[in-house]
Amino acid sequence: MTAERQWIAALAARLPKYGAGVRVGIGDDCAVLRPRAGHEIVVTTDLLLEGTHFRRDWHSPESAGHRCLARGLSDLAAMGASPLAAFLSLAAPPERMRPQGRAKKSWLDRFLDGLLALADAHGVSLAGGDTAQSPMGGVIADIVLLGQTPRGRALLRSGARAGDRLYVTGALGGAAAELLALGHGQSLRLKGATAHPQLFPQPRLAVGQRLLGARLATAAIDISDGLSTDLDHLCEESGLAAVIDAAALPVHPLAVMAAERGWAASAQGLALHGGEDYELLFTAAPAARVPRQIAGVPVTCIGAMQAPARRQPRMQLRSAGGSSEALAPGGWEHFRPR
Amino acid sequence: MTAERQWIAALAARLPKYGAGVRVGIGDDCAVLRPRAGHEIVVTTDLLLEGTHFRRDWHSPESAGHRCLARGLSDLAAMGASPLAAFLSLAAPPERMRPQGRAKKSWLDRFLDGLLALADAHGVSLAGGDTAQSPMGGVIADIVLLGQTPRGRALLRSGARAGDRLYVTGALGGAAAELLALGHGQSLRLKGATAHPQLFPQPRLAVGQRLLGARLATAAIDISDGLSTDLDHLCEESGLAAVIDAAALPVHPLAVMAAERGWAASAQGLALHGGEDYELLFTAAPAARVPRQIAGVPVTCIGAMQAPARRQPRMQLRSAGGSSEALAPGGWEHFRPR
The missing domain is CATH 3.90.650.10 (PurM-like C-terminal domain)
Structure with a gap:
């Protein structure tokens, strides 16, 4: 099992139970979501790039993870939507996956701590995503948020x-x-x-x-x-x-x-x-x-x-x-x- | 208007009319999608990183764009789903946005040519996404595909x-x-x-x-x-x-x-x-x-x-x-x- 797969397995193991709208989460070709009847789906994607949207010397990993999800949740908020699920595409240099310090947590573990704490506060399920090694030296994250609003009612x-x-x-x-x-x-x-x-x-x-x-x-x-x-x-x-x-x-x-x-x-x-x-x-x-x-x-x-x-x-x-x-x-x- | 906004405006202008499931596309905080009644939503995200998933000296920009969308569409295919909409998060160094050669097209323009040709062949609407300058030297793309399947029928x-x-x-x-x-x-x-x-x-x-x-x-x-x-x-x-x-x-x-x-x-x-x-x-x-x-x-x-x-x-x-x-x-x- 590659380091990448191990990391995904560890991630999946620590996720709380999926919310009501998630029928199939991590582990298949796609996640399967079940929106409420009479509702529309709202979708937003937001990049979070090291060096552009956060700096490693200014933002802790927990802050970067929090900000990553906050960007997407804020877009849902602007539509008046209720969160349905989040998807995270994440690429990082290999050393960011290695445990460090007393807590034996990697940079990415701490990034997820920040992201999942905010997800928990708003009852958002992380239902999928993608991972890769970054050949470019910095962390690359793309957060996707799906929400739902009563049909025709989204705030535009x-x-x-x-x-x-x-x-x-x-x-x-x-x-x-x-x-x-x-x-x-x-x-x-x-x-x-x-x-x-x-x-x-x-x-x-x-x-x-x-x-x-x-x-x-x-x-x-x-x-x-x-x-x-x-x-x-x-x-x-x-x-x-x-x-x-x-x-x-x-x-x-x-x-x-x-x-x-x-x-x-x-x-x-x-x-x-x-x-x-x-x-x-x-x-x-x-x-x-x-x-x-x-x-x-x-x-x-x-x-x-x-x-x-x-x-x-x-x-x-x-x-x-x-x-x-x-x-x-x-x-x-x-x-x-x- | 920044080069980034100009590029998004040019992109939005060349997109064909949105498909039936897209009520609001590019231009708001979120896109608004209207799935068919009795259907579930399937979602997949796939990273395409230069140096990991394609090489600039091996893959033309058109090939990279085609492969970017193909990765996501293939996940929908594996669920038996019909495409609902695509979202593209894209970061590139500034020089990839500059027109080059006889056709006066930038690398990114040609990347989109490849992506949109495949989207057109399968009737998929590009309904949103995000862009940023890449501080990391290479092109970073994350493709998100949403599809729909009759409730409870997705192939797992x-x-x-x-x-x-x-x-x-x-x-x-x-x-x-x-x-x-x-x-x-x-x-x-x-x-x-x-x-x-x-x-x-x-x-x-x-x-x-x-x-x-x-x-x-x-x-x-x-x-x-x-x-x-x-x-x-x-x-x-x-x-x-x-x-x-x-x-x-x-x-x-x-x-x-x-x-x-x-x-x-x-x-x-x-x-x-x-x-x-x-x-x-x-x-x-x-x-x-x-x-x-x-x-x-x-x-x-x-x-x-x-x-x-x-x-x-x-x-x-x-x-x-x-x-x-x-x-x-x-x-x-x-x-x-x-």
Whole structure:
């Protein structure tokens, strides 16, 4: 038995019992899933590449594994979907499969610890995938998430209407701020669930499901590339413009700390353009009663959608004094080569 | 607009209209699929890594793209499934996105040509995926295929019974033989659909669907790792042993040519252990009337399943003279580092 097969056997052995929607999991040519009657399937795939989406010297293996699954779960959250199953394609250099340290765990074992802890928290079954040795020196992961929504009810980017209010969950700019801290070899101390928005972002599945179930949202997207870039996508798909109220932006406390240390020009800039927050951005009709908190997560109205006008920029940022400036998509490009 | 976004926009523009099962394709957080009522979903993911699953100096970009999709389609074929949609996660170094040569096509454009030609031939919609720049020098692809089967009817590896006959489609050893030729910088001339089993393998979707539809097969698997390895999987999942009739093996003519040139010890060895043929291996009840040809593909009975016995090897190869030897899984390991 090759090291690869041994590793898969060890992985399969540690997986919890599959959820209700999984009829056949790991071990056949395909997994077999049984969605609920009257439901549609939503599907997303997300690459996580060492050197592009995480750095070995900044992200622990547990953080990389958590982030891998969080990327996909956040896409399900943006559709209002319930998770059905996850599939992981994973390639790594052989040395990452070898046990190391006191705990005798390999890098990949710890990666899976992080991934499976988040899967467990959201009741997601890992039902299959693929593995290979990476000839390229770094870890390569592709996460596939399948979810289900009642037929015709998935939250799309294209459903917003002029006059709709614009909302975000949680606070923005924290993931970018924590990444800046890592880049400076420092850590920013904060307590509680929001302490590590970069290393352990929390996908907003319960919020998305509530938005769909209560018919609150007209459109939704997750903030992976930064508010300005993802709002631009939402405007484009809905054929609308948007105005953001600068004073209303929920700026993450870590963004404030990062700006105070001089790592960023402003905390607001991080909130507007910093990516990887994995919060939800959604629209709701003006008459909709959107709670200030959903499933324990703060929800903030940050502006409104409007009909596009010829000489107006697609996105505007309105200051407290009432003046407006154009807002361009300036989303975070991670640490990709430019 | 980044080069990546431009490339995705160009890709989306060239895609044909989505098939019936795709309600929302590229452009939202997730694709939305609508399976047929009373059907289950089957899912498979397959990595295709440069240097592991293909070599740039041996495989043209079109071949790499074809093989990428063929890997996934072959898994659907082994379940007897109809394709619902494909998703492609793709990372490449920036220079592979740049137009080259007279046709002004980039390596990735040609990769997609190969992939989309096969998708078109089988009516498969590319409904989403992910892209990134590869920081690792080589092309990284992960193909995800979703298919559908009538509820409870998917062909599993575990369904074989003692006494069932064992069948394969097409001929075996051709893909390994053509790979040997590429390694020797030579080409083996052959005409027709079976001319390039390595560069352009043909997934047996129509055969699989017919096996399911006519309730012919009790179990099935595709031959990706080599007959001996994949039969071992089928035996294990079904809790059975198997006897192969050596004289009955449909040996690919390229395997004979490769052996004649001294690149392999024997053509039979390539047929037994050579991988990547993407033919189907299936079992059927002794009373089942299995045609000699299904959907234009030859079908050959190569042996039978039997109850496991204590002192007998799980797999045996019976020669024309009647003597038997143990057969061990010796599947092709591509050109992986060992």
